[in-house]
Amino acid sequence: MTGYDDVYRNGTAPWEIGRPQPGLDLEITGPRVLDLGCGSGEVSLELARRGHQVTGVDISAVAIGQARAKAAAEGLTVDFRVGDARSARLGRFDAIVDSGLLHSLHRYGEAQDYLDLLPQLAAPGGSLTVLAISAAGAHGWGLTEEQLRAAFAAPTWTGVTVEPAEVVSVDGPLPGFLLKATRTAI
Ligand SMILES: C[S@@+](CC[C@H](N)C(=O)[O-])C[C@H]1O[C@@H](n2cnc3c(N)ncnc32)[C@H](O)[C@@H]1O
Numbered sequence: 001m002t003g004y005d006d007v008y009r010n011g012t013a014p015w016e017i018g019r020p021q022p023g024l025d026l027e028i029t030g031p032r033v034l035d036l037g038c039g040s041g042e043v044s045l046e047l048a049r050r051g052h053q054v055t056g057v058d059i060s061a062v063a064i065g066q067a068r069a070k071a072a073a074e075g076l077t078v079d080f081r082v083g084d085a086r087s088a089r090l091g092r093f094d095a096i097v098d099s100g101l102l103h104s105l106h107r108y109g110e111a112q113d114y115l116d117l118l119p120q121l122a123a124p125g126g127s128l129t130v131l132a133i134s135a136a137g138a139h140g141w142g143l144t145e146e147q148l149r150a151a152f153a154a155p156t157w158t159g160v161t162v163e164p165a166e167v168v169s170v171d172g173p174l175p176g177f178l179l180k181a182t183r184t185a186i
Helices: 003-010 043-048 061-074 099-108 109-121 146-150
Strands: 030-036 052-059 079-081 093-099 121-134 156-169 170-185
Touching: 003 061, 030 043, 043 052, 043 061, 043 093, 052 061, 079 121, 093 099, 093 109, 099 109, 099 121, 109 121, 121 156, 146 156, 146 170
Parallel strands: 030 052, 030 093, 052 079, 093 121
Antiparallel strands: 121 170, 156 170
């Protein structure tokens, strides 16, 4: 059981907006997609609707239970798994999506193992999409553009773009960044 279980069970997770974050770009290429920190599955489900083969991983068993129930209700197939994204050795994916996980790990000083593992989860040429809250936001614990660019640098990552993006919560929008990168063949 995690603290995340509580907010999912109680329906008090502020990021639960009933749809994928509008600041995400889900026009991604490749059949196999990994949604890390998938929560109750809104991003995974949208990608499955678009025809991708989706694996969703979250540390909260309650969130994964909710995600599985949504998939079943819609007749969608998604491989939802309870697991820690910092040690999720699941093979390589054509695309990886992180909607709010990196900033959550960064907040508690737990991001480094995750950042070290990500290159092993992306196929050569595979894409990475990260939506993260900015340190400029009211909470102060988010990421700066410099931190994001340092975390996804050459030679492991290429074609890195970092654009301002809103992260929506039930309390309103927060400033954030949308990062896109491509895994090199190295
Ligand atoms: C801000 S929420 C975002 C959820 C979802 N991606 C979304 O956009 O609604 C962060 C999620 O990361 C999950 N999480 C936190 N630490 C994790 C870890 N070490 N491994 C996997 N998931 C984790 C939480 O349970 C939570 O569902």
